[in-house]
Amino acid sequence: xxxxxxxxxxxxxxxxxxxxxxxxxxxxxxxxxxxxxxxxxxxxxxxxxxxxxxxxxxxxxxxxxxxxxxxxxxxxxxxxxxxxxxxxxxxxxxxxxxxxxxxxxxxxxxxxxxxxxxxxxxxxxxxxxxxxxxxxxxxxxxxxxxxxxxxxxxxxxxxxxxxxxxxxxxxxxxxxxxxxxxxxxxxxxxxxxxxxxxxxxxxxxxxxxxxxxxxxxxxxxxxxxxxxxxxxxxxxxxxxxxxxxxxxxxxxxxxxxxxxxxxxxxxxxxxxxxxxxxxxxxxxxxxxxxxxxxxxxxxxxxxxxxxxxxxxxxxxxxxxxxxxxxxxxxxxxxxxxxxxxxxxxxxxxxxxxxxxxxxxxxxxxxxxxxxxxxxxxxxxxxxxxxxxxx
Amino acid sequence: xxxxxxxxxxxxxxxxxxxxxxxxxxxxxxxxxxxxxxxxxxxxxxxxxxxxxxxxxxxxxxxxxxxxxxxxxxxxxxxxxxxxxxxxxxxxxxxxxxxxxxxxxxxxxxxxxxxxxxxxxxxxxxxxxxxxxxxxxxxxxxxxxxxxxxxxxxxxxxxxxxxxxxxxxxxxxxxxxxxxxxxxxxxxxxx
Amino acid sequence: xxxxxxxxxxxxxxxxxxxxxxxxxxxxxxxxxxxxxxxxxxxxxxxxxxxxxxxxxxxxxxxxxxxxxxxxxxxxxxxxxxxxxxxxxxxxxxxxxxxxxxxxxxxxxxxxxxxxxxxxxxxxxxxxxxxxxxxxxxxxxxxxxxxxxxxxxxxxxxxxxxxxxxxxxxxxxxxxxxxxxxxxxxxxxxxxxxxxxxxxxxxxxxxxxxxxxxxxxxxxxxxxxxxxxxxxxxxxxxxxxxxxxxxxxxxxxxxxxxxxxxxxxxxxxxxxxxxxxxxxxxxxxxxxxxxxxxxxxxxxxxxxxxxxxxxxxxxxxxxxxxxxxxxxxxxxx
Numbered sequence: 001x002x003x004x005x006x007x008x009x010x011x012x013x014x015x016x017x018x019x020x021x022x023x024x025x026x027x028x029x030x031x032x033x034x035x036x037x038x039x040x041x042x043x044x045x046x047x048x049x050x051x052x053x054x055x056x057x058x059x060x061x062x063x064x065x066x067x068x069x070x071x072x073x074x075x076x077x078x079x080x081x082x083x084x085x086x087x088x089x090x091x092x093x094x095x096x097x098x099x100x101x102x103x104x105x106x107x108x109x110x111x112x113x114x115x116x117x118x119x120x121x122x123x124x125x126x127x128x129x130x131x132x133x134x135x136x137x138x139x140x141x142x143x144x145x146x147x148x149x150x151x152x153x154x155x156x157x158x159x160x161x162x163x164x165x166x167x168x169x170x171x172x173x174x175x176x177x178x179x180x181x182x183x184x185x186x187x188x189x190x191x192x193x194x195x196x197x198x199x200x201x202x203x204x205x206x207x208x209x210x211x212x213x214x215x216x217x218x219x220x221x222x223x224x225x226x227x228x229x230x231x232x233x234x235x236x237x238x239x240x241x242x243x244x245x246x247x248x249x250x251x252x253x254x255x256x257x258x259x260x261x262x263x264x265x266x267x268x269x270x271x272x273x274x275x276x277x278x279x280x281x282x283x284x285x286x287x288x289x290x291x292x293x294x295x296x297x298x299x300x301x302x303x304x305x306x307x308x309x310x311x312x313x314x315x316x317x318x319x320x321x322x323x324x325x326x327x328x329x330x331x332x333x334x335x336x337x338x339x340x341x342x343x344x345x346x347x348x349x350x351x352x353x354x355x356x357x358x359x360x361x362x363x364x365x366x367x368x369x370x371x372x373x374x375x376x377x378x379x380x381x382x383x384x385x386x387x388x389x390x
Numbered sequence: 391x392x393x394x395x396x397x398x399x400x401x402x403x404x405x406x407x408x409x410x411x412x413x414x415x416x417x418x419x420x421x422x423x424x425x426x427x428x429x430x431x432x433x434x435x436x437x438x439x440x441x442x443x444x445x446x447x448x449x450x451x452x453x454x455x456x457x458x459x460x461x462x463x464x465x466x467x468x469x470x471x472x473x474x475x476x477x478x479x480x481x482x483x484x485x486x487x488x489x490x491x492x493x494x495x496x497x498x499x500x501x502x503x504x505x506x507x508x509x510x511x512x513x514x515x516x517x518x519x520x521x522x523x524x525x526x527x528x529x530x531x532x533x534x535x536x537x538x539x540x541x542x543x544x545x546x547x548x549x550x551x552x553x554x555x556x557x558x559x560x561x562x563x564x565x566x567x568x569x570x571x572x573x574x575x576x577x578x579x580x581x
Numbered sequence: 582x583x584x585x586x587x588x589x590x591x592x593x594x595x596x597x598x599x600x601x602x603x604x605x606x607x608x609x610x611x612x613x614x615x616x617x618x619x620x621x622x623x624x625x626x627x628x629x630x631x632x633x634x635x636x637x638x639x640x641x642x643x644x645x646x647x648x649x650x651x652x653x654x655x656x657x658x659x660x661x662x663x664x665x666x667x668x669x670x671x672x673x674x675x676x677x678x679x680x681x682x683x684x685x686x687x688x689x690x691x692x693x694x695x696x697x698x699x700x701x702x703x704x705x706x707x708x709x710x711x712x713x714x715x716x717x718x719x720x721x722x723x724x725x726x727x728x729x730x731x732x733x734x735x736x737x738x739x740x741x742x743x744x745x746x747x748x749x750x751x752x753x754x755x756x757x758x759x760x761x762x763x764x765x766x767x768x769x770x771x772x773x774x775x776x777x778x779x780x781x782x783x784x785x786x787x788x789x790x791x792x793x794x795x796x797x798x799x800x801x802x803x804x805x806x807x808x809x810x811x812x813x814x815x816x817x818x819x820x821x822x823x824x825x826x827x828x829x830x831x832x833x834x835x836x837x838x839x840x841x842x843x844x845x846x847x848x849x850x851x852x853x854x855x856x857x858x859x860x861x862x863x864x865x866x867x868x869x870x871x872x873x874x875x876x877x878x879x880x881x882x883x884x885x886x887x888x889x890x891x892x893x894x895x896x897x898x899x900x901x902x903x904x905x906x907x908x909x910x911x912x913x914x
Binding site: 002003004006030115116136137164166167168170171172173174267268269270271273274275354355356357 | 405408409412413416417421422423424425426428448449450451452453455543546
């Protein structure tokens with residue numbers, strides 16, 4: 001039903017529809033409204049689950065790991081420092097191939113301290129072995145959360161649903177919350193093939209010698225690559241039930257014959273979408289929204305970028321000393337194409353810096369540079385810095 | 391599309407005001423979007439929230455830079471730098487104040503209306519929370535949405551005696567301003 | 582037997598439950614000779630029975646029982662990380678509870694995983710009242726990484742990160758009083774035990790298994806390699822720790838001491854320290870060493886006084902009587 005809901009409220013209601021048995025969380029801005037709403041739903045007996053209010057993000061991730069290994073569907077949510085604190089557990093969950101679903105309410109990292117939105121937190125754990133799906137709006141976050149459970153449970157890989165903190169979590173907008181019957185039809189009860197069970201004891205999390213470790217890592221990598229099919233299928237199947245469609249691995253919008261493309265992740269896509277509609281005079285442009293960052297969908301990216309001469313990557317993160325994280329991966333993915341587009345790599349909207357509509361024109365202007373920018377923070381006002389730091 | 395910026399202080403229900411306005415629009419079948427420019431500020435510090443109302447889906451996520459309307463929950467905020475920045479040339483300002491607009495700011499007075507929203511809230515709710523009265527006055531002035539839409543949004547948040555008091559406050563506040571006085575502006579902005 | 586039984590007809594789960602003496606951890610693991618922790622873990626799982634699931638911290642116990650693809654565990658067992666055992670156990674317990682299962686969750690960790698790096702997760706788990714028996718196998722240092730000091734390492738003991746030298750006499754600080762800290766959470770049951778007294782361990786595990794709520798057991802477990810004693814005297818060394826008063830064997834309910842194992846005629850701490858290489862520097866002929874020996878004796882005396890450990894009369898269950906057998910005038914411990 002179409003309702004006026006804050007993003008966090010919508011996610012809480014959606015999580016309840018997915019019927020997790022164990023939820024563990026530790027409060028951190030801007031994730032708090034999600035878990036507060038869940039706690040209230042539990043307190044009001046709106047859904048049956050054990051809400052474990054833990055003493056740290058480290059324990060939040062550990063509790064859901066223990067519970068999922070014991071055979072229960074679980075949920076947790078965090079952001080920023082919380083993601084970093086639980087990072088050791090995140091790697092462990094993925095390596096043990098335990099299907100856990102979590103929301104990352106994307107927020108900047110300290111120092112300097114910032115409570116505002118960017119995507120440095122989820123990017124920092126991009127190699128943890130989780131599936132990472134980035135959402136452009138709250139409706140997509142709702143639909144992706146439901147799909148995440150199906151993807152996780154079929155692939156035995158954990159899924160991180162990334163939604164921009166404040167920009168989405170604290171925005172009220174019209175959101176369709178599905179019916180319980182629709183979610184039940186899509187998500188069968190959780191059964192885990194390797195659940196801890198005293199009648200059929202198994203050993204989990206053993207020491208693995210050099211004789212087997214590389215094979216385990218290879219299998220994990222391959223499982224992530226194979227998960228692309230499941231991500232596409234989950235989207236298709238849920239679209240058939242819900243009547244809504246966001247995208248599978250990525251979404252392209254705009255002119256098929258455009259020579260210039262702009263690629264982004266998360267809510268910046270919506271701003272670019274409206275900017276493109278408002279500025280036809282800036283010429284044909286193809287917009288690409290990367291939904292799946294892990295697995296990195298190389299084939300889909302190559303197809304989406306076919307025919308482009310220039311691709312501008314706008315991401316809300318950076319690797320200091322390295323440059324654009326997505327930007328560099330795009331270069332690598334496109335390098336093997338015969339007429340690989342030039343990749344212009346930019347960070348925007350770091351630490352909650354507003355990403356205005358005119359970022360579209362600025363991104364397109366960058367294409368005219370004689371040599372593509374290896375990397376820059378597009379909206380940084382360098383005059384604020386002492387000369388030595390520019 | 392109409393863009394509104396609401397300025398207030400932490401604890402004045404600034405975000406709730408933005409959410410109520412967008413909820414009223416969504417309940418009327420329109421598209422609405424409301425979000426705060428959250429700070430780490432505590433109670434009493436200046437805060438800002440944004441509202442967009444449109445007859446088509448809203449995708450953009452940028453802050454409102456050029457509002458058609460400003461709703462100021464505390465007259466002292468008029469003196470805070472940046473508060474009136476970006477207001478469209480014909481834009482209007484609704485201020486919570488118990489003195490006439492001219493005595494607040496001569497330059498802006500032509501486009502400004504004051505409503506003693508805190509006093510009204512104290513009278514009807516027993517609490518100095520000006521947001522509901524301001525929203526009622528705003529909807530009466532702009533006729534952007536029917537007053538009933540605001541009442542419906544209030545019903546989703548409040549019940550019992552508090553809802554009853556808020557309902558009376560809404561009708562009272564709406565009666566204190568000239569209905570449709572700013573309708574032209576809201577039509578122009580949404581065109 | 583007339584015909585071969587088809588293995589598919591055997592209900593393994595039922596057989597396991599009807600074993601007269603259930604072992605959760607089987608022989609063939611890779612623990613060192615004389616490992617106190619391996620014995621203690623076996624005793625705990627024997628007493629706990631088959632309807633359990635174990636969350637195990639990183640450490641020797643994890644390493645020597647599970648070199649993939651082998652495992653010594655006959656109960657569901659999971660190792661996640663070093664410092665999250667309390668939280669993993671909490672998650673397992675929450676899941677079993679929601680599934681309507683009676684399976685009791687045990688958490689196993691060493692002193693490093695309990696006193697130090699896993700302390701927060703332990704505190705959180707017991708504060709929230711999860712139905713988990715947390716067992717700490719206390720061998721008083723980071724043995725898995727090569728004998729480094731932990732907050733459980735006793736005062737003046739030598740480890741590779743608290744070496745004695747011209748300016749130092751081993752560890753400068755006191756052993757953390759973990760049992761008091763845990764008991765201060767006012768949990769239903771917290772106890773200490775020693776691997777030298779198996780029947781006491783069994784009794785305490787069974788007691789904890791019957792409690793619906795968080796329970797905690799520290800088992801003093803010698804490590805011949807880390808303590809520097811012969812592998813065949815592990816039990817004797819462990820018993821001396823109790824008999825000197827250095828390792829009080831006590832029980833606390835809701836934070837109050839409700840039981841102690843009396844120490845019959847306390848032995849001098851020298852008897853406990855002398856066989857252990859980690860205290861060798863205390864027997865050098867210098868005033869600092871003598872001072873530290875006096876200090877350690879004072880710590881033992883303090884324990885005896887605080888917990889009122891001194892037994893008035895010979896007791897079958899005191900430090901001399903427990904787990905001993907008398908036959909033909911001989912006393913076997």
